[in-house]
Amino acid sequence: MKRSLLVITILFLSIKTFAQGDGPKSHNFAPTGIWGINPKYLHLTQNLVPSGTILVDGAEFTIDVAPITLFHTFGIKGRYARVYAMINPGSATGNVEASPGVTSINANGFADGFVAMELGLINSPALTIQEFSKHTPTFTMTGNLRLWYSGTYDSEKLLNLGTNRWIIEVGTPMNIPLSTTPGKATWLETYPYMQFYTDNNDPARSARAEVTAQKAMFRIENHLTHNFTPKLWASFDFSYQYGGRTVVDGVDDDNLINILGGGATVGYQVLPYLSAYVGYGTVFAGDNDANVDMFRFSVAFTYANMKK
Template structure:
């Protein structure tokens, strides 16, 4: 009985330290989004993001000569489980919000300067992650005894369009689908869970886009296409104690140039972004996170500043786990 009680307490402590790590959004998944966790976890992650940039809200279309302010409240639901002994995770996200934009926009092939606004939903997604190397599917008690190790997971995400009105010059949604393929890697720099954890996360992905066959920006264009976008996201985080952690980000993007009826918009994305983060475990099932990211280097006068505030409510039913 004492062994079961000790295992139970250790599992609770382990989950408290690790289940604060689900921060997903199109501007970057954020630190600790893809750390391994026990199977059987349910979590909900409401966030607030304020973006000041010349990119559309989804973060992968550059609009020259524009200043776009976005306030969105993406909410992600996450569940972990096991497939043939390997860790697996599913995500789903909805993304309500609003934007205002000023600058030069094209309408009927004429450049016009005005202030625009839109509200509704930005693009959301469903996603699946599966363990390839390392990444065993462990229950909470097994996970509490498991030494940190390198993990490599396969990752797929489908982005669906948010709110879109072709009569408007700018929208929260993109009126197209996005297919994202990649891997997630986590590298520990600590030997066991009793130490203050230090993690390096690396996530290279590529996004492929369907065409927008009902462009909103010009009545003369029949189709807007976009080239694939390569993204590599990196996060280094460190636990200062059992409740407080800090982190630094680097995120590189290349590609994503759009064209209208085959005519290039000359808006390729080639940017390096970075930021700082801090997270705190308020109580075992509730954690908070705040981060600031900006573009450090970029072509085509790309600009983006992002403030992100996030909460994670996580739950796992320890009583249903077989401790034998």
């Protein structure tokens, strides 16, 4: 057994990038025995709180975060499996409409992070790198379970990076090959999922509120990706999300999230063990004047043990 660098383009893992999702290649089927780290930088301007799950009428937030994800792929009874976890340092500033006028606010620390596991369901066997290199791409489906924990939170502050609650995310990532031409493959990545939220029993937005709850949210994230060369690829990214209305002491807020968003991404295999991409995303249409503009830069370092 020899320790060596992985010589194929592999996973980009991420923070759930607010209205723009995980990003392309986040749930690609992959060989087992891979370890990696995926740091990112995101700059966002939006009227959703830093977690991207609550719409705030009349607000404008500028958010800079640098999520770092660690991941490992392996096999469970012949099925592909992956565990991964993310921490998310960052900062945010913003303006909100408040009596008697506009209030400037800021926050620093950590946004919400997660621990997660993915397991093969359909056409997702546990393959070594050697086996994977001979594998013919086909439709794959995995099951993904992600548990989000709160980042930095202070109920005395109007703006927080953390949410002071847990989020349970359940979904089924799918990869659909449209063309398997060597070096010029085209495929569709789609990830439908639901998020369920526990209550915030120490809400910061109102001194009179005892509990802030939130209704479940559905989302589907899609990436149509094409390799122009074995190293250069691009994707058209599009997504839809619905739900997430907040409930304060049993009273529904008028902040339902109903957003159609998307953008574009360009990536390159810089070195055998180093991949990178840049992307832009925005809201195409949305209720309640929802708006998001996002710039994203991501790199992924990977390695594996390979048999001679």
